[in-house]
Amino acid sequence: MTARILDGNAISALLREELAVRAAALKARGITPCLAVILVGEDPASAVYVRNKVAGCEKTGLRSIKDVYPAAVDPAVVLARIAELNADPTVHGILVQLPLPKQFDADVVLEAIAPEKDVDGFHAENVGALMQGNPRFIPCTPYGVIKMLERGKVVLKGAEAVIVGRSNIVGKPMAMLLLAKSCTVTVCHSQSKDLAFHTRRADILVAAVGRARMITGDMIKPGATVIDVGINRTPEGKLCGDVDFESAKEVAGLITPVPGGVGPMTITMLLTNTLESAERTLK
Numbered sequence: 373m374t375a376r377i378l379d380g381n382a383i384s385a386l387l388r389e390e391l392a393v394r395a396a397a398l399k400a401r402g403i404t405p406c407l408a409v410i411l412v413g414e415d416p417a418s419a420v421y422v423r424n425k426v427a428g429c430e431k432t433g434l435r436s437i438k439d440v441y442p443a444a445v446d447p448a449v450v451l452a453r454i455a456e457l458n459a460d461p462t463v464h465g466i467l468v469q470l471p472l473p474k475q476f477d478a479d480v481v482l483e484a485i486a487p488e489k490d491v492d493g494f495h496a497e498n499v500g501a502l503m504q505g506n507p508r509f510i511p512c513t514p515y516g517v518i519k520m521l522e523r524g525k526v527v528l529k530g531a532e533a534v535i536v537g538r539s540n541i542v543g544k545p546m547a548m549l550l551l552a553k554s555c556t557v558t559v560c561h562s563q564s565k566d567l568a569f570h571t572r573r574a575d576i577l578v579a580a581v582g583r584a585r586m587i588t589g590d591m592i593k594p595g596a597t598v599i600d601v602g603i604n605r606t607p608e609g610k611l612c613g614d615v616d617f618e619s620a621k622e623v624a625g626l627i628t629p630v631p632g633g634v635g636p637m638t639i640t641m642l643l644t645n646t647l648e649s650a651e652r653t654l655k
């Protein structure tokens with residue numbers, strides 16, 4: 373048996389058609405939805421993601437602003453730019469690409485973004501709102517995963533969900549969202565004992581670790597839904613996930629590929645949050 377594939381590019385294309393309609397409707401009312409992206413340094417992977425975000429905006433009818441700073445920039449310069457974007461009524465979303473160089477305290481930067489423009493959902497106020505079940509902006513990657521599960525008609529209520537990884541940007545918000553959907557949630561991390569014991573119990577397995585192909589077919593329950601968030605490069609420069617796709621697809625019932633899985637969905641949800649933010653200015 374071979375798993376059905378959850379195609380993030382195809383699902384994104386469908387969702388982005390609806391977003392383009394919403395963007396056009398806003399424009400007809402005199403509002404051009406606008407996302408500002410701040411990139412510090414020359415990390416090649418970050419540059420690719422930012423390029424995809426800007427291209428996604430263009431194709432969907434959103435305006436984008438891209439500010440690139442040298443890796444050695446004084447954090448005060450970036451904070452001043454954030455203050456300017458916060459005050460600019462034509463800007464609806466602000467995103468600071470992570471990770472930041474070491475002279476930065478990422479938390480200080482994230483807290484400087486106006487919560488009502490924090491389309492990543494990383495500001496403490498928005499994290500709190502998500503925890504309380506009343507989200508303002510749902511973090512884009514876990515939001516994209518939920519959308520993929522919905523499109524795949526995966527039953528969430530009562531399902532055993534196991535997340536590998538507990539970062540603030542993926543693992544933790546993913547746990548909150550699956551809990552809100554009435555999954556029974558287990559979160560694993562680098563100190564977990566016997567990882568495979570946990571993963572083999574999962575009806576829904578989300579891998580967000582950053583270790584190439586660490587989840588192999590023998591760690592997966594037959595028929596499970598496997599969501600691969602990982603974006604890694606092999607020594608040969610090939611893009612691959614945290615899941616060993618070749619062995620996993622023989623065991624799983626449903627699986628996301630890398631590339632073409634969660635990555636494009638993350639960008640689609642960023643566009644969604646930015647549009648939502650622009651629409652709120654009319655309310």
Ligand SMILES: NC(=O)C1=CN([C@@H]2O[C@H](COP(=O)(O)OP(=O)(O)OC[C@H]3O[C@@H](n4cnc5c(N)ncnc54)[C@H](OP(=O)(O)O)[C@@H]3O)[C@@H](O)[C@H]2O)C=CC1
Pocket residue numbers: 513536537538539540541542543560561562563564567580581582583601602603604634635636638
């Ligand atoms: N597709 C997309 O849109 C996105 C993809 N990514 C990708 O997802 C992956 C994870 O990203 P991110 O959450 O930021 O990464 P982090 O490095 O912030 O977190 C990784 C997590 O994995 C855990 N971990 C590390 N090693 C092991 C192990 N051997 N067994 C179990 N758990 C382990 C860590 O545990 P501990 O907490 O104990 O250190 C940590 O909680 C990366 O490949 C990243 O590139 C990220 C964001 C978006």
Ligand SMILES: Nc1nc(=O)c2c([nH]1)NC[C@@H]1CN(c3ccc(C(=O)N[C@@H](CCC(=O)O)C(=O)O)cc3)C=[N+]21
Pocket residue numbers: 420421424467468469470471492512513603611630631632633634635636638639
């Ligand atoms: N403030 C902030 N918000 C983020 O959302 C954020 C971040 N910082 N830092 C880094 C991670 C990573 N991330 C990805 C976005 C798109 C793809 C993506 O487009 N992936 C494509 C292709 C990638 C490629 O070709 O390299 C795919 O998987 O098919 C991947 C990863 C967002 N992140």
Ligand SMILES: [Mg+2]
Pocket residue numbers: 539541
């Ligand atoms: Mg991280």
